[in-house]
Amino acid sequence: MLAPSDFRRFAPPVALALALAACAGRATDDRAGQPPRRPTPDEQPAKPWDAFASLDSLKTVGETRSAHPAGDFIASIRVNDVAARYGTKGREPLPEGALVVEALATEANTPPAVYYAMLRKAPGYFPDGGDWAYFVVAADGTIEAEGKLALCARCHAEAPREHVFEIFRGPAP
Numbered sequence: 001m002l003a004p005s006d007f008r009r010f011a012p013p014v015a016l017a018l019a020l021a022a023c024a025g026r027a028t029d030d031r032a033g034q035p036p037r038r039p040t041p042d043e044q045p046a047k048p049w050d051a052f053a054s055l056d057s058l059k060t061v062g063e064t065r066s067a068h069p070a071g072d073f074i075a076s077i078r079v080n081d082v083a084a085r086y087g088t089k090g091r092e093p094l095p096e097g098a099l100v101v102e103a104l105a106t107e108a109n110t111p112p113a114v115y116y117a118m119l120r121k122a123p124g125y126f127p128d129g130g131d132w133a134y135f136v137v138a139a140d141g142t143i144e145a146e147g148k149l150a151l152c153a154r155c156h157a158e159a160p161r162e163h164v165f166e167i168f169r170g171p172a173p
């Protein structure tokens with residue numbers, strides 16, 4: 001388990017994550033009331049997240065008050081079939097195609113404000129990130145950031161195995 005003091009050394013990723021969240025907010029505000037324009041080559045146009053439509057078919061494994069620095073959120077954690085071993089804290093690796101999603105809501109039983117997700121890729125894809133692709137997805141299913149996200153990977157490298165923390169309470173029996 002991580003003691004609260006363990007999180008102190010995550011201060012730089014915290015700042016970065018807040019910056020990322022702030023950028024995402026600003027992008028929307030700046031566009032408000034302005035005519036549509038083409039994205040510049042440096043910008044990624046808003047892209048729909050292909051897992052969004054199938055979120056309801058994922059298995060909910062539990063929830064936790066999230067330690068993510070983006071805000072004070074309740075996380076509901078969902079996995080696909082390939083990630084069935086998630087949460088067992090076992091030694092068997094989570095295979096390619098394993099998807100773990102945190103739906104982050106400000107309060108229990110309210111719609112998610114944002115999704116954080118990890119999709120296991122082939123070995124060698126992103127060794128520093130445990131070969132996961134990391135996603136930040138807006139409530140409406142558009143991807144805000146995806147891929148080899150260093151700020152996610154740095155903190156997840158502290159996790160007990162394979163860059164996953166597996167910290168949650170299971171559903172009430």
Ligand code: HEC
Nearest residue numbers: 010013066067100116117118134135152155164165166167
């Ligand atoms: C400051 C450390 C930190 C950062 C930065 C961080 N995470 Fe996490 N993450 C955690 C912790 C701790 C958990 C355990 C559950 C919780 O607190 O929400 C977790 C859990 C998760 C889970 C559930 C799988 C697991 O590890 O058990 C996903 C998915 C996830 N994070 C995605 C992301 C994404 C995407 C980013 C980057 C945008 C990110 N995280 C950034 C600490 C971090």
